[in-house]
Amino acid sequence: MKLNGITVHPKHKPKTKPVVQPNGHCRWESATGTGANVTLHRQKRLAIFRAAQLHGIVRAVTYLPDGIVQHGKWQRV
Numbered sequence: 085m086k087l088n089g090i091t092v093h094p095k096h097k098p099k100t101k102p103v104v105q106p107n108g109h110c111r112w113e114s115a116t117g118t119g120a121n122v123t124l125h126r127q128k129r130l131a132i133f134r135a136a137q138l139h140g141i142v143r144a145v146t147y148l149p150d151g152i153v154q155h156g157k158w159q160r161v
Contacts, residue, residue, distance in 0.1 A: 085134040116140045119158070135161040 086092065112131035114139045115122040124145070127132040135142045142157035 106149040108146055111145045111147070112142060113145055114138070114140055114142050115158075117160075132161055 092132060097127075112125045112128050113122050113134040114125060114131040117140050121138070123131075125134070128142075128144075129135070131142050134140075141158040141160050143158045146154040146156075148154065
């Protein structure tokens with residue numbers, strides 16, 4: 085291909101394959117105010133509802149794809 089009398093060659097970049105990274109997931113724990121009777125929930129709404137009934141606390145638990153589990157801070161409801 086010529087552009088203004090100069091031969092131009094298109095640059096071809098090798099296409100990279102998209103890397104699919106598995107996502108971690110989050111669960112919620114609710115407990116009484118003293119930290120007893122801990123229950124694991126899939127939804128934040130249900131954890132908050134149970135903690136409100138018990139005058140308790142809630143925290144997030146994150147499961148990362150490489151097997152690491154991270155616990156959040158307890159929060160009073």
